Amino acid sequence: MTAFSLEPAQLAWCAELRALAAERLHPLADKGEPGHVNRALVAELGSLGLLGRLFTSGALDLCLMRESLAYACTEAETALALQGLGAHPVHAYGTEAQRAHWLPRVTAGTAIAAFALSEPGAGSDAAALELRAEADASRGGRSSDPSQGGRFAGTPSLTAAPDGPARWRLTGGKCWISNAPEADFYTVFARTTPDAGARGVTAFLVPADRPRLTGRGLDMLSPHPIGVLDFDAVPVTAGDVLGEVDRGFRVAMGTLNLFRPSVGAFAVGMAQAALDATLAHTAGRDAFGGKLRDLQAVSHQVAEMALRTEAARLMVHAAASAYDADAPDVPRRSAMAKLLATETAQYVVDTAVQLHGARALQRGHLLEHLYREVRAPRIYEGASEVQRGIIAKELYARQEAR
Known part of the structure; x- marks a missing residue:
């Protein structure tokens, strides 16, 4: 299969996902409370087997899932993506014990995962992180009494206390963490x-119930929780390490290289939904003695929306296929796919709002919803400016290697 076409079975699966999202997931999303984890929605994703596919499918399948779900239910798409982002490091770099304890819960939708990279002074730059993991002088001498815990001390525990004496104490903070402070790990x-x-x-x-780990939510333009985490000498052991000590940058970049093209797929799903809504609106709307679509200025804008959406989709598929083929240029392709797709979706949704007029700004309208949803992907998992930096760095590195 090339990067530029899909098999009939893949197309049928995408159609099935869009139907499931509309019929089974969207009603649950509507019942959720903005700014909080919708555990019923996550559990339904688990019962449908979609969370399990996060760890058994390749990058292209992940993109197809995210685009299809985003087309009909952005909340379901985001819930699925955040489970994958938070738990992929456990799947790819965790120990057998870590995987056995957490992945069944993640795939069932009974444990909520989160990816805690960003910091106030570092953004998504893993090389500039300041959260400190300091060697524990007493090697377990401090109390692990739950009464010393913070925000999470009263929540149901899905794990035990640290396995053995603490080797490090985490001190510092994380910010803009999706699913914080409500995640389970x-x-x-x-x-x-x-x-x-x-x-x-x-x-x-x-785990969220570790002593001295506290958190608070932020009031942000987002349907899911985004918050701050504070670490006050939080104990961690050698058994809590994912991958190797001092090699966490590899864990972060390996995860982001997989998920960046699929952020693009999320954006493409929103763009396609906006485009289809615009086609229906301009074909049926009477204006100036004819249909809105009869105005050349309108039809050319719709053509541009379709052109950019398809170009973004193809680049996303190409980047995902490169990841699945273990190609050497994955970082560049992933950055290009995320950059083009998220910027495209912003343009397409904004143009759709303009062509719909004031009705698109009414609360509850599809485009009002998409207009709020489409902005954040240009920032998270590396802002558009970060992606341009990655692309340029990779291009110059390749030029120097010739």
């Missing part, structure tokens, strides 16, 4: 070696 990136840049970062699996 976090993939946390912390600095284990000072002044070592990307080489001194370690990834840890930190």
Whole structure:
């Protein structure tokens, strides 16, 4: 199969996903409380087997899932994506014990995962992280009494206390973390070696009920929770490490290289929904003695929307196929796919709103919803400016290697 066409079975699966999203997931999304984890929706994703596919499918299948769900229910798409983003490091880099404990719960939708990389002063730059993982002088001498816990101390525990004496204490903060402070565990990136840049970062699996881990939600333009995490000498052990000590940058980039094209797929799904709504509206709307579509200015805008959406889709598919083929240029392709698709979706949704007029700004209208949803993907998992930097760096590195 090439990167530029889909098999009939894949197309049929996408149609099935769109139907499931509209019929079974969208009603649950409507019942959710904005700014909070919709556990019923996540559980339904699990019962449909979609969360399990996060760990058994390739990058292209992940993109097809995200685009199809986004077309009919952005909340379901985001819930699925956040489970994958938070738990992929456990799947790809975790120990047998870590995988056995958490992945069945994630795939069933009974445990909520989160990816805790961003910091107030570092954004998504893993090399600039300041959350400290300091060696524990007493090696377990501090109390792990739950009464010393914070925000999460009263929540039902899905895990035990640290397995053995603490080797490090996490001190510092994370910010703009999706699913915080309501997740059940976090993939946390912390600095284990000072002044070592990307080489001194370690990834840890930190359950939410660890002592001295607290969090609070942020009031943001988002249907799912986004919050701050505060670490006050939170104990972590050697058994909490994901991958290798001081090699957490590899865990972060390996996860982002997989998920960046699928962020593009999410954007393409929103763009396609906006385009289809615009086609229906302009074909049926009477204006100036004819249909809105009869105006050349309108029809040319619709053509441009379709052109950009399809171009973005093809680049997303190409990047995902490159990832699945273990191609050497995955970082560049992933960055290009996310950049083009998210910027395209912003243009397409904005143009759709303009062609619909004031009705598109009414609460509850599809385009009002998409207009709010489409902005954030240009920032998270590396803003558009970060993607341009990655692309340029990869291009110059390849030029110098010739």
